[in-house]
Amino acid sequence: MPKFRISEVAQLLGVSGDTVRRWIDSGRLPAERDSHGHRTVEGAQLAAFVRADPGDDPAREVSSARNRFRGLVTAVVRGDVMAQVEIQAGPHRVVSLMSREAADELGLEVGSPAVAVVKSTTVVVENETPRGRRHG
Secondary structure, three states, X not given: OOEEEXXXXXXXXXXOHHHHHHHHHOOOOXXXXXXXXXXXXXXXXXXXXXXHOOOOOHHHHOOOOOEEEEEEEEEXXXXXXXXXXXXXXXXEEEEXXXXXHHHHHHOOOOOOEEEEEEOOOOOXXXXXXXXXXXXX
């Protein structure tokens, strides 16, 4: 079972290490100490924690889309018919092609907040851990 240090949990969830420490200290996220005294979180426990807290997202009540990336519009390229909108959502860069009319109606401009909602039947998943190397 993979185990993650606080910094790795923070990076995976897009929060600060202090936030992860608060979750652990409050008992919301179980953690153990490794042989070096560092706090670690088991992968299965982290997954359960994430599943249990949808992040107080009111949109979950009105939409079937679960992949929502809040971020900042960093580029908008408008053509005659289409627009390309780039959003930086934490460490993720999301690019959307939409009608120019939609971009105009949404008021999308560089520096404005936006949410990229992704609904797809095809998602490619890659293993970040090289074969033979194990966490923990």
